[in-house]
Amino acid sequence: MVGRSPSNIYQNPKFRSAIIQAILVFVVFYTFYSLYQTTVFNLEERGIKTSTSFFDQVAPFKVGFSPFLNFELGETTYIEVFYIGVLNTLLVAVLGIIAATLLGFFIGILRSSNNWLAQKFALIYVEIFRNMPLLLQIMFWNFAIFLAFLPPPKQSLEFGAFYLNGRGLQTPVPIVENNFLFKVWLGIIIFSIIASFIFRNWAKKRRDQTGKSLPVLGISIPFIIIIGISSFYILGKPFAVDLPVLGKFNFKGGGQLPLPLFSLWFALTVYTSAFIAENVRAGIASVSKGQIEAARSIGLTRPQMVKLIIIPQALRVIIPPTISQYLNLTKNSSLAMAVGYEEVVAVWANISLNQTGQALIIIAMTIIFFEICSLFTSFILNIYNRRIQITER
Numbered sequence: 362m363v364g365r366s367p368s369n370i371y372q373n374p375k376f377r378s379a380i381i382q383a384i385l386v387f388v389v390f391y392t393f394y395s396l397y398q399t400t401v402f403n404l405e406e407r408g409i410k411t412s413t414s415f416f417d418q419v420a421p422f423k424v425g426f427s428p429f430l431n432f433e434l435g436e437t438t439y440i441e442v443f444y445i446g447v448l449n450t451l452l453v454a455v456l457g458i459i460a461a462t463l464l465g466f467f468i469g470i471l472r473s474s475n476n477w478l479a480q481k482f483a484l485i486y487v488e489i490f491r492n493m494p495l496l497l498q499i500m501f502w503n504f505a506i507f508l509a510f511l512p513p514p515k516q517s518l519e520f521g522a523f524y525l526n527g528r529g530l531q532t533p534v535p536i537v538e539n540n541f542l543f544k545v546w547l548g549i550i551i552f553s554i555i556a557s558f559i560f561r562n563w564a565k566k567r568r569d570q571t572g573k574s575l576p577v578l579g580i581s582i583p584f585i586i587i588i589g590i591s592s593f594y595i596l597g598k599p600f601a602v603d604l605p606v607l608g609k610f611n612f613k614g615g616g617q618l619p620l621p622l623f624s625l626w627f628a629l630t631v632y633t634s635a636f637i638a639e640n641v642r643a644g645i646a647s648v649s650k651g652q653i654e655a656a657r658s659i660g661l662t663r664p665q666m667v668k669l670i671i672i673p674q675a676l677r678v679i680i681p682p683t684i685s686q687y688l689n690l691t692k693n694s695s696l697a698m699a700v701g702y703e704e705v706v707a708v709w710a711n712i713s714l715n716q717t718g719q720a721l722i723i724i725a726m727t728i729i730f731f732e733i734c735s736l737f738t739s740f741i742l743n744i745y746n747r748r749i750q751i752t753e754r
Contacts, residue, residue, distance in 0.1 A: 400721055415717045416440040422712055426619050426703050428452070439713055446705030447730060453622060453704065454691040454734070457629040461690060462683075465634035469641025470667060483638065491635035496696050498632055503624035503700040511620075514611050522604055524612065530623060531605040534616035542599035546592055553588040557581035621702035625694065633690045640682045644675030673749075680746040687742070688735045695731075705730060 401411050420442045424432045429448040430441060437445075471483035490498070508527060517524035517531070524531040537543045564575040593599070605615030648671050656666040695706040710727045714720055 397721075404721065409718045411719065411721050413722060415719055418717075420713070421716065424703050424708055426622065428616065439717065442713055443705070443709050443726065446703065446708040449622075449702070449708075450691075450694055450704040450706075450730075451734075453626055453629065453694050453697070453702070456626050457633065457690050457694070458687050460626070460630040461633035461637055461686070464630060465637025465683075466641050468634060468638035469645070472638060472642040473645040487635045487638050489635075490631050491639070493632075495628065495632050495693055496699055499625055499628040499696055499699055502628050502631075503621065507620055507624055514607065517607070517612075522615075524605060524607070527620065528611075528617065529620045530618040531612045532616050532618060533602050533604050535600045536603050537600045539597075539599045542596045546589075546596055546599050549592045550585070550589055553585045557585060619702070621697065621700040624700050625697050625702050629690050629693060632693075633686050636686050636689075637683055640679050640686070641675070643682075644677075644679035645671055647678045648674045676749045677746070680742065680749065684739055684742045684746070687738050691734050691738065692731055 404411055417438050417440070419435060420437050420439050423434050424437070424442060424445055426449065427445045429452075430445050432441075432445060468483045468486055471479045472487065474480050474483075511525065511527040512518065514524075514526045514528060517526040522533045560581060561577045564577050568574045603614045603616075605612045605617075607613075652670055652674065653666060656670045661669065694704055697704045698707045698711060701707075705727060710723055714723045717723070
């Protein structure tokens with residue numbers, strides 16, 4: 362057996378590629394390590410020692426909005442401030458993604474409508490909000506619209522148990538009276554939702570086999586509501602609802618979604634939905650006209666065509682660019698400082714950094730948080746994207 366000579370090994374494209382990649386990885390890691398060492402040295406020269414010991418120190422400032430963790434001035438540590446900022450960022454990101462998706466699909470369908478008025482309205486909507494800087498929109502909705510036109514608490518706009526005014530949205534909040542029973546109740550709700558998804562998949566297979574469809578939503582939603590209400594009373598009411606009540610000057614009880622959160626959510630929704638609408642329009646345009654004509658020939662109405670024929674085929678075109686819009690929305694939430702919403706960049710990468718001087722650790726944690734959010738969102742939606750792809754023989 363004749364071995365390879367060194368010259369033959371070096372001429373192998375795979376070997377050369379592996380060597381080049383290994384050298385590149387080494388250079389990248391060495392560069393980052395050198396930057397880290399230089400930064401640490403420069404900070405120590407200024408008397409700032411890079412350490413995580415400040416995590417357990419008490420934060421000397423107040424975070425006004427912390428719905429998921431209790432903030433007590435003089436007791437909450439810096440690491441808890443980071444958790445509060447992360448949860449506040451995730452809150453506006455999740456609410457924004459849901460609202461922008463629904464509004465974007467609606468506007469995108471209008472863009473593809475045969476109705477001239479609806480089509481032009483959607484076109485104007487997209488062109489206005491897509492081409493206006495997001496920071497300007499956030500400040501416009503907060504200062505020029507909501508703060509200027511919403512009434513004071515005494516004249517709040519009432520929507521049942523909800524009250525909207527210049528300070529925000531007053532909402533009912535649950536008060537847990539038995540923590541164990543409350544977790545049991547939540548488990549029952551989650552189980553009923555999972556059961557509804559299983560029923561939906563079964564109904565879909567049954568429709569494919571027999572051609573007979575079942576009213577999935579008409580069965581699933583009442584099922585979840587009945588299970589939730591009945592288990593609530595069977596478990597002895599594990600939580601109560603605290604309603605907001607207008608006092609002499611302000612509301613007592615309940616909870617408050619501050620106006621900066623509402624303004625940020627609204628601006629992110631409107632801005633991102635304009636891009637999603639264009640993705641939806643492009644996806645609908647990619648569906649073959651023969652499919653639409655075939656749907657008309659069997660007597661399907663326009664809503665039925667959109668639901669059963671057009672959207673399922675358009676999703677494979679809609680999903681990939683929409684993933685990017687979800688990632689952009691999450692990262693764009695960092696503009697919340699403009700209106701005073703206390704998300705992770707505001708309370709951690711701004712206030713906490715100024716208080717502690719630990720720029721290296723704080724900025725690194727902020728970057729890692731947004732990287733994890735982006736990678737997780739992309740991973741989940743790419744799985745969904747692969748599932749809806751049309752498989753060809």
